[in-house]
Amino acid sequence: MTQLIPAWDNGVLTPLDKLDVHRRGLKHPAISVFLLCGDQTLIQQRAAHKYHTPDLWANTVCTHPHWEEPSLTCANRRLGEELGITCGDLQFGQTVEYRADVGGGLIEHEVVDIYTARVEVDIAMVLNPDEVQAVRWIGFDQLAQEIDETPERFTPWLRVYMRDHRDWITAAV
Numbered sequence: 001m002t003q004l005i006p007a008w009d010n011g012v013l014t015p016l017d018k019l020d021v022h023r024r025g026l027k028h029p030a031i032s033v034f035l036l037c038g039d040q041t042l043i044q045q046r047a048a049h050k051y052h053t054p055d056l057w058a059n060t061v062c063t064h065p066h067w068e069e070p071s072l073t074c075a076n077r078r079l080g081e082e083l084g085i086t087c088g089d090l091q092f093g094q095t096v097e098y099r100a101d102v103g104g105g106l107i108e109h110e111v112v113d114i115y116t117a118r119v120e121v122d123i124a125m126v127l128n129p130d131e132v133q134a135v136r137w138i139g140f141d142q143l144a145q146e147i148d149e150t151p152e153r154f155t156p157w158l159r160v161y162m163r164d165h166r167d168w169i170t171a172a173v
Contacts, residue, residue, distance in 0.1 A: 005029075005064040015067035022052065025099070025107030031075045032114045032157065033061040033090065034169050037121045037137065041169075044082070045134040046155070052102040055133070058155040062112075071113040083135065084126030090115040093172050096165060100156035108157065114165070116172035140170050 004015040007028035021028050035042040042060045046053055061082055065074035072090060079085040093116050099109040121137055138146075140162075147154050147162055161169065 004067050006067055018064060019051065019106075022102070022106040022108065025109050027097075027109045027111060028064060029071065030062065030064050030108075030110040030112045031071050031078070032059050032112050032161070033075050033079060034114070034116045034161075034172070035060045035085075035087070035119050035123070036116055036170075036172065037119055039141075039170070040121070040137045040139050041143070042119075042135055042137055043143070043158070044132045047129065047131055047133050050131075052104055052106050052108075053155045056155045057153055058158050059161060062155075062157060072115070075113075075115045082128050082131040084128070085119075085123060087117050087119060087123075089117045089119075091117060091172065093168060094165075096161075098157060098160045100160065102156060110157070112157075114161075114169070116169060140166060 003018045005018045005021060005028055006013050007016045007021040007026040009016060009026060043057050044060060045057050046055060048054050061078045063074065063078045065071055075090055079087055093114045095111060095113050097111045102108050144162055147159055151159055
């Protein structure tokens, strides 16, 4: 099944096949969510069969909105689809742009709306094994240390967020 996502093709936002967007490295909208509890964030390990960056650790949720889907709606939808979480308190933080090689001839060139929310560490979750194989709470200092020591275990976008946007993410909400 083809999944259409919005992407800029020749300067026009157009619904295009997600895999084609990544093969061509086209700029496209995305969302990322960081659930926070105290000085920790919930990270997820991507499922082993994902078409790019399998088995790598990423922020709580990250995805692409469907064509004409508002980013906040997308963020809430994916929290439910990936982690079985309902969270009514997502707060928009900022929009960031990055471009990263994600392997296999695929490029993520994303314009990302980043959301945060404060939750309890024991928030109820039901992991979708098609998307996520594990989750864990981790402090930002430990996460930064692990990324420094073993960057290959983390998605390129999480490394970008920690390098360039950590201060405002940790101060969010």
